[in-house]
Amino acid sequence: MVIQLNTRFKAQGKKPNWCPGCGDHGLLSATIKTVEKKGLLPNEVVITSGIGCSSSFPHWTSAYGIHAIHGRALPPAIGVHMANPELTVISVGGDGDGYGIGGNHFIHTARRNPNITYMVMNNQIYGLTLGQASPSSQLGHITTTTPEGVEEEPINPIALALGAGATFVARAYTRDSKHLQMIIDKAMDHRGFAFVDVISPCVTFNKLNTYEWFNKRVYKLEDHDTSDPSAAFGKAMEWGDKIPLGIFYQIDRPTLNDKNPVTRNKIPVKEPLGFNAQNIDMEEVFDEFR
Amino acid sequence: MSDKNSKLPIKRFSIRYGGSAGDGLQSTGRLIQKYFNKLGYSVFGFPGTQSTIRGGHIWQHIEFAVDKIFNFSQELDLLIALNTDTLLTHSKDLKDGAILIYDTSRVKLDNYQELLDSKNIKLVGGELFRYARDINKTSTVLAMTISTAAMLRLLGLSTDEFIDTIRKRFVNKEKIIEFNIQAVKKGVEFMNANLGTVFSCEIPEKKDTRDIVVNGNEAIALGAVASGLKFLGQYPITPASQIMMYLSKHSEKFGVVVKQAEDEIAAINMVIGASFAGVRAMTATSGPGISLKTEAIGYAAMTETPLVIVNSMRGGPSTGIPTKMEQSDLMSSIYASHGESPRVVLAPKSIEDAYYITIRAFNLADKYQLPVFILSDFGLSERTSNVTPFVEKKIERGLIWTGPTEKFPVFKRKQITENGVSPRAFPPTVGGEYILVGAEHDEFSNSLSGNRCGLPLSQEIHEKMTRKRFRKLDYLQEELREGEFYGEDNADHTIICWGSTYGAVKEAIDYLNTNTDNTWNMLSFTDIHPLPKRTLKLLERINHPIMFEVNFTGQFAGLLQMYFKYSVDDRIMLLGGEAPTASFISKEAMKWRNK
Numbered sequence: 001m002v003i004q005l006n007t008r009f010k011a012q013g014k015k016p017n018w019c020p021g022c023g024d025h026g027l028l029s030a031t032i033k034t035v036e037k038k039g040l041l042p043n044e045v046v047i048t049s050g051i052g053c054s055s056s057f058p059h060w061t062s063a064y065g066i067h068a069i070h071g072r073a074l075p076p077a078i079g080v081h082m083a084n085p086e087l088t089v090i091s092v093g094g095d096g097d098g099y100g101i102g103g104n105h106f107i108h109t110a111r112r113n114p115n116i117t118y119m120v121m122n123n124q125i126y127g128l129t130l131g132q133a134s135p136s137s138q139l140g141h142i143t144t145t146t147p148e149g150v151e152e153e154p155i156n157p158i159a160l161a162l163g164a165g166a167t168f169v170a171r172a173y174t175r176d177s178k179h180l181q182m183i184i185d186k187a188m189d190h191r192g193f194a195f196v197d198v199i200s201p202c203v204t205f206n207k208l209n210t211y212e213w214f215n216k217r218v219y220k221l222e223d224h225d226t227s228d229p230s231a232a233f234g235k236a237m238e239w240g241d242k243i244p245l246g247i248f249y250q251i252d253r254p255t256l257n258d259k260n261p262v263t264r265n266k267i268p269v270k271e272p273l274g275f276n277a278q279n280i281d282m283e284e285v286f287d288e289f290r
Numbered sequence: 291m292s293d294k295n296s297k298l299p300i301k302r303f304s305i306r307y308g309g310s311a312g313d314g315l316q317s318t319g320r321l322i323q324k325y326f327n328k329l330g331y332s333v334f335g336f337p338g339t340q341s342t343i344r345g346g347h348i349w350q351h352i353e354f355a356v357d358k359i360f361n362f363s364q365e366l367d368l369l370i371a372l373n374t375d376t377l378l379t380h381s382k383d384l385k386d387g388a389i390l391i392y393d394t395s396r397v398k399l400d401n402y403q404e405l406l407d408s409k410n411i412k413l414v415g416g417e418l419f420r421y422a423r424d425i426n427k428t429s430t431v432l433a434m435t436i437s438t439a440a441m442l443r444l445l446g447l448s449t450d451e452f453i454d455t456i457r458k459r460f461v462n463k464e465k466i467i468e469f470n471i472q473a474v475k476k477g478v479e480f481m482n483a484n485l486g487t488v489f490s491c492e493i494p495e496k497k498d499t500r501d502i503v504v505n506g507n508e509a510i511a512l513g514a515v516a517s518g519l520k521f522l523g524q525y526p527i528t529p530a531s532q533i534m535m536y537l538s539k540h541s542e543k544f545g546v547v548v549k550q551a552e553d554e555i556a557a558i559n560m561v562i563g564a565s566f567a568g569v570r571a572m573t574a575t576s577g578p579g580i581s582l583k584t585e586a587i588g589y590a591a592m593t594e595t596p597l598v599i600v601n602s603m604r605g606g607p608s609t610g611i612p613t614k615m616e617q618s619d620l621m622s623s624i625y626a627s628h629g630e631s632p633r634v635v636l637a638p639k640s641i642e643d644a645y646y647i648t649i650r651a652f653n654l655a656d657k658y659q660l661p662v663f664i665l666s667d668f669g670l671s672e673r674t675s676n677v678t679p680f681v682e683k684k685i686e687r688g689l690i691w692t693g694p695t696e697k698f699p700v701f702k703r704k705q706i707t708e709n710g711v712s713p714r715a716f717p718p719t720v721g722g723e724y725i726l727v728g729a730e731h732d733e734f735s736n737s738l739s740g741n742r743c744g745l746p747l748s749q750e751i752h753e754k755m756t757r758k759r760f761r762k763l764d765y766l767q768e769e770l771r772e773g774e775f776y777g778e779d780n781a782d783h784t785i786i787c788w789g790s791t792y793g794a795v796k797e798a799i800d801y802l803n804t805n806t807d808n809t810w811n812m813l814s815f816t817d818i819h820p821l822p823k824r825t826l827k828l829l830e831r832i833n834h835p836i837m838f839e840v841n842f843t844g845q846f847a848g849l850l851q852m853y854f855k856y857s858v859d860d861r862i863m864l865l866g867g868e869a870p871t872a873s874f875i876s877k878e879a880m881k882w883r884n885k
Contacts, residue, residue: 003694006720041718043719043721044717044718045717046717048563056739058725059725059727063723064722065725065726067726067727067729069585069586069728075555075556075557078563079559079564079566080564080566080567080717081563082564083563083564084567084568084717105552108556260547261541262520262541268520271545273517273520282680285540286500290324290327290502
């Protein structure tokens with residue numbers, strides 16, 4: 001009995017349950033196109049996600065996946081990545097999942113610099129729970145939980161990622177698939193934690209930040225020094241009439257697995273189990289206790 | 291000074307050091323235990339710690355004996371007081387005629403003089419800290435060495451092996467060794483000028499022992515490595531941090547990735563990811579950490595992800611009494627998380643058991659694909675004792691799918707089987723691709739959340755999958771170990787206990803059988819959930835049950851009621867935070883002797 005090697009990342013017989021027009025369709029197809037173009041195989045890729053509309057993403061692919069609990073897309077990704085550094089790990093989720101309930105993991109994963117690509121489908125609203133304000137909702141936005149408009153400053157994911165020490169920070173827009181694919185491609189090529197804030201409009205619950213709203217505002221970063229943190233922070237603060245897309249910052253730094261005393265030399269999942277199998281002299285281990 | 295013939299023979303001797311955090315009680319305590327181990331004695335150590343970095347009152351108990359010690363004693367033969375709080379806390383436990391060594395500049399005897407006189411305590415006072423400063427101005431830790439050497443002189447034991455132990459501990463630190471050798475000399479002189487040698491210790495038969503002095507946390511860590519642990523995700527918390535500290539120290543050598551996570555939630559979710567990727571993975575924490583991990587525990591059960599979770603219990607709820615002992619997380623271990631989710635709960639009874647139960651925990655987690663709790667507590671995690679060097683046991687990784695077989699031609703991660711266990715595949719196994727998902731799912735692990743959720747098919751699947759997941763517990767009830775009797779057969783009274791209190795209860799049973807007209811035995815449990823059905827047969831052999839557990843609500847008693855409709859009305863409880871001793875249990879048990 002032989003199993004046919006699957007080279008296609010699109011899940012067979014399953015269709016995303018996202019609303020027609022939802023930006024998430026755009027990230028899904030751009031991701032599938034990019035990983036296929038890179039020659040990756042579904043069995044070598046693990047996609048993790050949290051909870052929310054966008055977090056059903058792994059189910060629409062034929063790769064391995066972890067559809068984790070709310071806000072926890074990144075910790076299991078780190079577990080997979082360190083247990084088997086040979087796998088390609090992609091994490092996805094929404095703004096509520098990644099910037100709200102999972103915000104702590106976002107910060108600490110950035111500073112750890114694992115070789116993981118993290119793409120957040122940012123629609124500035126909670127969609128799955130029917131339209132509540134999210135951490136990235138615009139100030140004054142009237143939602144089902146903010147009848148007088150959002151009163152808290154929206155989170156700035158780009159500045160947050162920069163401040164936390166992310167080594168690749170970018171923004172893309174699902175309407176511009178070609179640019180999005182280019183960004184995904186570069187993010188996946190990056191050795192280290194690659195974060196992409198993906199503008200992915202919600203056509204059902206966010207009547208404020210619509211495609212029309214973004215189309216008028218987005219522009220691509222040009223003549224921008226991606227190695228300059230000050231320039232990156234400067235551009236990160238731009239949001240309103242003009243919204244920059246592209247790579248804000250990229251730098252080389254040793255990755256989590258480069259520095260870890262085990263993963264820098266070994267692939268844990270391939271190592272034998274126990275003291276004796278690893279040629280560890282138990283007597284020597286016990287000597288510390290005598 | 292006493293002459294040779296008048297020396298008091300001893301078989302077992304209990305010592306307590308009391309001082310402030312920073313005085314080096316715990317580190318020196320381990321050295322002294324290694325010393326007694328070297329001489330062939332059975333040794334038992336227990337710390338009394340506070341949530342403090344420096345100052346406050348902490349203590350270290352050390353006990354040695356020619357026969358095996360199962361628990362430390364309440365009563366003290368020797369108290370070494372480096373602060374006055376030592377007398378406040380421990381003078382009541384001094385045996386009649388016991389000895390008190392104390393620092394005359396720090397310890398005020400005034401309020402205790404009457405008590406000390408009434409107990410005929412022999413006082414040995416000296417300026418221990420000044421002697422220490424005279425050797426090295428900057429180190430007060432040497433006061434511990436001085437008082438220890440004085441103790442060895444008192445016991446008539448050689449200081450040579452103690453110096454050997456110090457040399458080994460501070461290898462290549464010549465200056466520290468030199469200071470300590472001077473301190474040992476000073477301690478001996480000091481005792482010679484006071485009581486000299488008072489005791490004559492029985493010499494143990496065991497010589498050249500290979501035994502090791504470990505604590506419960508180290509035993510769990512060693513058991514995990516022997517089980518093939520590759521990933522530990524943990525967040526610092528008392529009293530479980532030592533597991534992470536020990537494994538961090540040896541991470542490279544042991545091949546164990548140790549990831550100190552940003553929080554308890556991240557720690558367990560990392561472990562879930564590592565387990566999904568195919569390695570053996572563990573997290574360790576205490577009650578507050580378990581509270582934070584509960585959602586992920588349910589996720590692991592729902593996704594049938596093998597996971598070992600160490601809960602080293604402390605006093606709760608909330609921050610509770612963080613450096614003290616309680617057995618109050620039993621029910622939360624069984625039920626933590628919303629919904630209904632199967633898991634296994636094992637509570638080791640001793641340091642040896644902590645090692646071997648850890649190996650069983652990993653095997654059970656893989657075999658049944660669910661979370662397995664190791665329920666330790668402060669009293670076990672932090673106790674030290676010398677044990678026979680551990681050996682490796684068989685590693686069983688359960689049902690792993692690496693390609694089509696006759697039985698499993700197509701990979702279905704959640705295939706419904708007779709015992710509820712389905713094949714697992716790890717990436718990058720070709721054909722094994724699946725999505726781990728916390729939403730209810732079909733045999734292929736396809737989520738039913740979303741558009742299929744409301745359809746009749748989903749109702750049917752949820753019922754089938756719930757039954758599948760819980761079927762594992764039926765098999766576990768056959769496989770897990772039943773309770774164990776110790777003491778007189780068909781005894782008048784039986785003390786029922788679980789987990790780490792085993793040693794204290796065992797010593798209490800011996801005491802009660804020797805010193806009362808009644809007959810006593812104990813029934814102790816390590817495998818808590820799911821309780822084997824055979825347990826009822828054991829319970830039926832009991833004439834009068836007395837439950838002893840270190841909690842208020844009687845959680846294990848409640849479990850026996852729930853499983854077997856077996857009632858235990860008479861209870862001994864301990865709520866002060868200190869670990870139980872045989873004398874406490876015997877005293878309490880005797881209240882029920884006429885029943």
